[in-house]
Amino acid sequence: MDIDKLIARINELSRKNKTVGLTDEETKERDELRQRYLNNFKSNFKQQLDTIKYVEDEENNIKH
Numbered sequence: 390m391d392i393d394k395l396i397a398r399i400n401e402l403s404r405k406n407k408t409v410g411l412t413d414e415e416t417k418e419r420d421e422l423r424q425r426y427l428n429n430f431k432s433n434f435k436q437q438l439d440t441i442k443y444v445e446d447e448e449n450n451i452k453h
Contacts (some may be wrong), residue, residue: 399426
């Protein structure tokens with residue numbers, strides 16, 4: 390499931406929870422989808438952090 394569909398389904402379940410409530414199966418699905426979203430977010434964020442280069446490090450490499 391791509392991220393847009395994942396978010397859409399999470400939002401759909403959230404709206405339903407506010408109006409009529411969720412069944413036990415839907416609550417479990419919502420929790421699993423939220424966890425998948427968070428894992429995806431953490432993975433992407435870590436990947437971005439891993440690509441950061443510090444200016445001081447690059448300056449030190451040029452001087453050597």
